[in-house]
Amino acid sequence: MSRHDDIKLLRINYLRGPNMWTYRPVLETWLDLGGLEEHPSHLIPGFTERLCARLPALVEHHCGVGERGGFLQRLTEGTWMGHVLEHIVIELLNLAGMPTGFGQTRSTSQHGVYRMVFRARDEQVARSALEQGHALLMTTINDEPFDVDAAVATIRDKLDDCYLGPSTAAIVAAATDRRIPHIRLNDGNLVQLGYGGRQRRIWTAETDMTSAIAEGIARDKDLTKDLLKAVGVPVPAGQAVKTAAEAWDVAQDLGLPVVVKPSDGNHGRGVTLDLRHEPDIAAAFELADKEGSEVLVERYIPGMEHRLLVVGGQVVAAARGEEAWITGDGSHTVIELIDLQINTDPRRGLTEDFPLNRINITDDAVVLLDLQRQGLSGDAVPEAGRRVLIQRNGNVAIDCTAQIHPEVAHAVSLAVRTVGLDIAGVDLVTSDIAKPLSETGGAIVEVNAGPGLLMHLKPAEGMPQPVGQAIINHLFSEDENGRIPIVGVTGSRGTAQVSRLVGWLLHLNGRHVGLACGDGLFLGTRRVERKDSATWPAIHRLLMNRAVNAIVAENGAGTILGDGLAYDRCQVGVVTDMGRVAELERHDIQTEDQLFKVLRTQVDVVLSDGAAVLNADEPRLVEMAPLSDGEVLFYALDGANAALAEHRAKEGRGVFLQRGMAVLAQGSTELQGANVDSLCARFKAAGQDISADSVLAAVATAWAIGISPELIAAGLDTFVPELPH
Template sequence: MANFKDIQLLRTTFLRGPSVWTYRPILEVWLDLGELEDFPSNKLPGLNERLTAWLPDLVEHTCGVGERGGFIQRLEGGTWMGHVLEHVVIELLNLSGMPAEFGQTREISRRGIYRMVFRCPEEAVARVALEHGHRLLMAAINDQAFDLKAAIQAIKTAINDRYLGPSTGCIVDAAGERRIPHIRLNDGNLVQLGYGAAQRRIWTAESDQTSAIAEGIAQDKDFTKRLLASCGVPVPEGQIVNSAEEAWEVAQDIGFPVTVKPSDGNHARGVTLELSQEADIKAAFALAQPEGSDVIVEKFIDGIEHRLLVVGGKVVAATKGETVSVHGNGQATLAELVAVLNQDPRRGPEQEYPLDWIDTDKGAVQLELKRQNVTPATVIPKGQSVLLQRNGNMAIDCTDDVHPDVAYYATLAAKIVGLDIAGMDMIVKDVSKPLQGQGAILEVNAGPGLLMHLKPTSGAPRPVGMAIADHLFPREDGPGAGRIPLVGIVGTRHNAFIARLVGWLLQLSGKLTGVASSEGMFIAGRQTQKANAAHWAGAHRLLTNRLAQAAVIQTTARSILEEGLAYDRCLVGVVTDMDGYEGLADHDVLEQAKMTRVLRTQIDVVLDEGAGVLNADIAQVAELAPLCDGEVLLYSTSADNAAVAAHRAEGEGRAVFVRAGQVILATGASERVLGSLQALSLPGGQQPDTTALLAAIATAWSMHIGPDLIAAGIKTFEYQI
């Protein structure tokens, strides 16, 4: 069999926003198949068998056939290696736990060169998947060995390193269901939901409504307990201690059994329960001390550990815990029994697992074993149980069982501390009965983990991400949550002028407006950056600015091809022309007709309640109208423009045009004169380009800015760079 040279990866580009391919982030790869251009899949003996042996779930890929097994049909019928690589990468991502259903491969004008894309929200993960998919395909082509397990693990590692944690991720996903956009602000879990002044920020399960004072209170468990007790909330008696000897003295005063725990730890680290012996209490002090600034000894409350999630003053989810034990068989050592226990698919070291592995070397487990006089090497007699862990296993959903009185005290505790999102740790014998006399609140946690509610070991998952999204963006506020009026402008003709004039008119209408243009960045008319901002980074800076109540963003065809749009949707999309293909040969845009596929991206992202503003004097631009999900406004320098006439004849179609030197605003057959071109001049009598002026007028009108304000705004617009 021939030994084929590697497919060459000529360049890779991560498109972070809507692009010519899709609305979502993708990796675009230019491939040179080389000699493999003459060898589709049906001409490489054994290739298809090797691929399906390594990746049997390729049968699930419908491909263009539209049915299960569609891609296999394409393989057997003969398809080119760029297309095969697309499906290999997608399947590797699927096997790594990240569903990736979208991909496309297209040949360009040069023989053997293809553009292949696949969807992936994180660039680093996409590149790792591409690397291993490329290696797998070449190994299959050349009948070589390939370590599939190692490849999947490498992709999983990249996912764990780069993806949002489960708590943050579920909130972002819920916001996405409500079409609330998001921007990741760092490499961790700090995420902005919404744009500009309409944004909210989250960091895991904390929000920008989470008070730093409240978080500080929650971290001080002793102070929290005293604060709750002063307001009538049941809490266990306890006291801060400074030494192991003092821990023993306080335990005697409080009465046995007791709990020893750190004052400001979390995730049950350093917590030891139901202690009565001096040696155990002193050992528990040593275990708790490294986990917090102080150590608390408190009365042990008999009952079952529960975690209630409070969001916006409501209990939205609850789980309860269970102790962890192993049962002897008379043959296996404790270590061997624990190893079997850790094979439970619900247990693992990463955040995606609801339960941790049991580590017999950890202090809390060691202390439990010491109290039972066993070691990891002990062979456990048949029928004997060994308790490994008393707490930290709250993963059984019990939301529907929570008594209103229990919920009342949970929400009251959150309000007393001042947290909008809180995890309430409670000991309750029966959560379906009133709290008084049979339970108490142990801790109030800021930034609680949500995984136990998303992946309970028993019971139904709870939509806690949506509860937090609804808390941050109340549904009663109506549609458009998290969005500001956003205008996107693409083309080449006077677009900076259009962007700035539209920004000025929005500013006059009462919205503090930001403009990102090729002439710089402007906030409320003040230039904050002189460098070209008509690209993804410039728009991104504007959309993260909390001052911006509205935004006007200029972009270019090259930016769409190389970065994608910086926003997912816009209220108004403006296309001024189809010029510039001559400078895009490196993207295989070799004729003006191909500009339609590029610039339609701006119209594709217009919201249903928004508008597309199109230059009717250029037929190729006007032909984008059917692609717009919202209203369409046309503008033209001529009242006799055929596209404008047809648009108006449809009924209520709006258009802006010039007749006998007068600018006309038309809605169907109705017309209003805005003013003469001579009168609609800038300060000092400066006459702007007529087409650019009409584009700005149509854009402002599409946003329901009144004609009188538009006319007055033009006359007061100081256009200086």
């Protein structure tokens, strides 16, 4: 079989927001099949069999057939390689742990060239999946070897590098369930929830409500303990020490056994428990001294370690730990027994996908010290039947939320309020969390800011807890969604002028407006940049601005095609016309139907309590009305416009021109509003032209967003067009 040349990837573009394909970000790739245009799947001997052997789960892909096995049916009947690549990439993403079900492949006006898109939550992960999928496809076509497992591992590694951590992802998922939008602010876990002035920020499980003072207190375990003791929360007696000798003296004063730990450590590092002898305490001091700025010696509290999560003053989840033991067999070393008896537990692993960590004693000085206290080392061979304690803590992953005694919950909540944190993980030692601490002799040993959520999301035993939802409910009240009014304007004529007028009217209505349009970038009435700002980056900057409580954004067809929309939904979506612009040629938009698909994006994202504003003088725009999830307002130069009249007959709202004045109508009710001719004359006097239909679009938009007809009229009377530079 002669070798087929590689499919060429002509252009790869990440669409970061709603676009002509879907509401979600996608990776769009332009493919040149070359000679493979003449070789669909059924004309390449053995191709379908080889592909299915490499990716057996392709049988689950429904494709356009709409049922299991649909894609295999297309392969057998014959489909082109751009479509095949789409499904390969989707399956590789599924295998790597970023499941996606959306993809499309469409031909272009150039022979053998296709546009292929697939859903992608992260651009770098998507690019990695495309690269591996391309290689898999070509080696399958040419019957060459390919390591699918290695390809999936490569994508998974990129996913681990780029995607949100599990705690942050759980909070973002809960926000999405509440229809709260989010913006990732860095390559890590700093995320904005909501837009503009109604946003909140999280950094893993810390929020912009987390006090820096409280966080500082929580880092200082000795100070934390003093504050908790002062309000009656049970804590272990203890003292800070500077030397190993002082640690032994304090331990004798407190009464053995004791715990030695760093004052500002976390994740249990450097914490050694149940110490009874001077050499062990001296060794534990050295370990703790390496981890923190100060060493604490505390009285040992018998019982199991627990981690309780407190959000907004309420205990929302609890997990219990358990000790890890091995049993000697007289032939295997301690290290070998750990691998055979502990690390074989399928719940243990090296990534955050596992609720329990694999134990590697060479990386854990505390475990080595505990072994030494038992007269063993990693290479020692325990006699048959001997039980050896490997790990006293670090396995907190058994859900016990339902067992918490109300008095325990009260003490934990009081501890967090005393420190001043809004979200905290509280480490508690008790023999039975279902009983008051006064009965068990239990105590709170630490209060931690920025707690991990994984133990509650994926417990090793018990039910997962909705901790992400609890954090979102803490940040946003039931009737909040983090959104501010957004007006999106698209079209080819007068869109910057419409945007400027709407921004002015919103300003008069008491809003601090962010405006991004072809005339520049504006904050309130101040222009901060003069360059064309009808772009994704400029609009994105406004969404991030805490001072902004309303946004007007001009989105040309080129912006929608090149980047997608910067926002996920909007209050009002305006489409002024179906005119062509230069950018369309680059994107191979040749027909009116294709342009319709691009411009409808602005209508598709209108919220259910929002409105689409459409030019009724353009028949294709009238066809967009059913696409709006919210209300529809038409505007037209003539009140007798058929679409407008039909809309009014159904009690719909519309705006039209009558003797130079804008008329705002709903059903049979008509209200004379802004003086359109006067405004057009002022523009002309300033050396600019503005069409009457652009003014009507602005009037209809302002009315749609809730500005009164009286303020619209007065506001347009006071608008002063800029003189040309």
